[in-house]
Amino acid sequence: MSIVTVQLGQCGNQIGFEVFDALLSDSHSSQGLCSMRENEAYQASCKERFFSEEENGVPIARAVLVDMEPKVINQMLSKAAQSGQWKYGQHACFCQKQGSGNNWAYGYSVHGPRHEESIMNIIRKEVEKCDSFSGFFIIMSMAGGTGSGLGAFVTQNLEDQYSNSLKMNQIIWPYGTGEVIVQNYNSILTLSHLYRSSDALLLHENDAIHKICAKLMNIKQISFSDINQVLAHQLGSVFQPTYSAESSFHYRRNPLGDLMEHLVPHPEFKMLSVRNIPHMSENSLAYTTFTWAGLLKHLRQMLISNAKMEEGIDRHVWPPLSGLPPLSKMSLNKDLHFNTSIANLVILRGKDVQSADVEGFKDPALYTSWLKPVNAFNVWKTQRAFSKYEKSAVLVSNSQFLVKPLDMIVGKAWNMFASKAYIHQYTKFGIEEEDFLDSFTSLEQVVASYCNL
Numbered sequence: 024m025s026i027v028t029v030q031l032g033q034c035g036n037q038i039g040f041e042v043f044d045a046l047l048s049d050s051h052s053s054q055g056l057c058s059m060r061e062n063e064a065y066q067a068s069c070k071e072r073f074f075s076e077e078e079n080g081v082p083i084a085r086a087v088l089v090d091m092e093p094k095v096i097n098q099m100l101s102k103a104a105q106s107g108q109w110k111y112g113q114h115a116c117f118c119q120k121q122g123s124g125n126n127w128a129y130g131y132s133v134h135g136p137r138h139e140e141s142i143m144n145i146i147r148k149e150v151e152k153c154d155s156f157s158g159f160f161i162i163m164s165m166a167g168g169t170g171s172g173l174g175a176f177v178t179q180n181l182e183d184q185y186s187n188s189l190k191m192n193q194i195i196w197p198y199g200t201g202e203v204i205v206q207n208y209n210s211i212l213t214l215s216h217l218y219r220s221s222d223a224l225l226l227h228e229n230d231a232i233h234k235i236c237a238k239l240m241n242i243k244q245i246s247f248s249d250i251n252q253v254l255a256h257q258l259g260s261v262f263q264p265t266y267s268a269e270s271s272f273h274y275r276r277n278p279l280g281d282l283m284e285h286l287v288p289h290p291e292f293k294m295l296s297v298r299n300i301p302h303m304s305e306n307s308l309a310y311t312t313f314t315w316a317g318l319l320k321h322l323r324q325m326l327i328s329n330a331k332m333e334e335g336i337d338r339h340v341w342p343p344l345s346g347l348p349p350l351s352k353m354s355l356n357k358d359l360h361f362n363t364s365i366a367n368l369v370i371l372r373g374k375d376v377q378s379a380d381v382e383g384f385k386d387p388a389l390y391t392s393w394l395k396p397v398n399a400f401n402v403w404k405t406q407r408a409f410s411k412y413e414k415s416a417v418l419v420s421n422s423q424f425l426v427k428p429l430d431m432i433v434g435k436a437w438n439m440f441a442s443k444a445y446i447h448q449y450t451k452f453g454i455e456e457e458d459f460l461d462s463f464t465s466l467e468q469v470v471a472s473y474c475n476l
């Protein structure tokens with residue numbers, strides 16, 4: 024089944040490009056460590072998911088590019104064409120001359136309704152090209168104006184027009200230091216709207232990926248391109264084909280459906296994170312060997328201590344004793360030491376994958392009391408190696424990982440709102456104080472629900 028990716032705004036378009044590039048490079052990599060037949064099946068499955076029919080032998084991304092300024096889209100079109108490996112469709116873009124000036128209300132209430140028909144038409148044509156359609160993957164930031172405001176508007180339209188298809192939003196959480204004064208307003212409006220219209224929100228924090236680039240990849244001057252490559256690697260390791268069951272050699276057919284079934288058991292909980300291991304520069308990789316036991320031990324500790332990378336994990340965080348609530352459950356003011364999960368999916372790729380033991384993830388203490396590990400934990404194993412790693416593991420998790428940052432963003436936005444700062448910039452485009460209040464209420468509810476796990 025196929026996924027249609029919708030790339031919105033500068034951030035969404037730049038990340039989208041890296042994702043398609045990573046998917047295609049991996050599927051053509053000579054380091055897959057598997058038989059030719061298996062590799063061909065893997066390539067065919069990746070193509071069915073993310074690329075439509077070829078034009079002169081070049082695969083075309085199943086993507087729609089939307090921005091209110093032409094610059095980034097033009098850059099991405101030519102980068103893809105220059106790769107010689109894949110390209111974007113000729114009629115897959117929609118752009119205008121003027122962005123949203125970091126104003127969510129402008130993206131949502133002005134650009135959205137004004138360009139609704141044209142954008143939805145391009146998306147419909149892309150969906151019609153799929154023989155069998157799995158759903159939408161929507162990439163955007165939550166701090167700007169176009170990706171966040173127009174992205175929320177488009178997602179709502181997709182929910183209205185394709186209510187039976189799945190929608191997963193990939194959202195970029197802004198740097199904590201604050202690049203834009205109103206980023207907290209834009210963020211709460213985005214998250215509260217998407218919580219209503221999307222099936223799952225896959226969240227990546229720019230600060231966390233930045234640290235991975237600095238500490239694990241040893242990059243000195245970190246650019247968005249470096250950050251996006253790390254992100255694309257993480258997403259690729261989730262979305263590339265995986266076997267449908269242990270020991271079977273058939274790839275899963277419904278990528279979004281399977282992810283959602285395992286990871287979103289209740290509509291009140293739809294925030295997902297991705298952690299993967301190993302991550303390192305090519306130079307270090309040449310001198311390192313990995314064992315499944317070592318990788319999985321680290322990944323589990325990253326999960327329970329809520330670390331985004333394997334360096335600097337807090338090794339003193341332990342699961343609570345069965346029957347006793349962890350301290351963190353009692354109050355947000357106490358340090359959130361232990362990260363309780365609703366659902367975890369571990370995806371393992373590479374050599375000797377059948378021997379990997381995932382028992383450590385089946386401990387009931389890792390999960391909320393109302394779900395048994397047998398329902399809350401899943402593992403997908405695939406012999407074919409991913410990217411340049413002989414063995415790699417990725418954990419997609421629905422857990423308390425974002426409770427603190429979310430609570431902080433809601434608090435900061437509330438403080439600004441209480442003094443009515445910058446509100447006029449929103450009300451002048453039709454977003455009323457009432458809309459802000461609704462957003463605060465719904466996100467406070469999300470924070471409370473995750474806190475009570």
Ligand SMILES: Nc1nc2c(ncn2[C@@H]2O[C@H](COP(=O)(O)OP(=O)(O)OP(=O)(O)O)[C@@H](O)[C@H]2O)c(=O)[nH]1
Nearest residue numbers: 032033034037122123124125164167168169170197
């Ligand atoms: N990871 C990552 N973050 C980005 C990138 N580009 C922008 N951002 C982040 O996205 C947020 C700003 O959103 P943009 O996507 O630039 O804005 P936009 O959606 O185009 O909206 P307008 O500029 O208001 O039209 C900030 O938090 C940036 O840190 C990127 O390529 N990668």
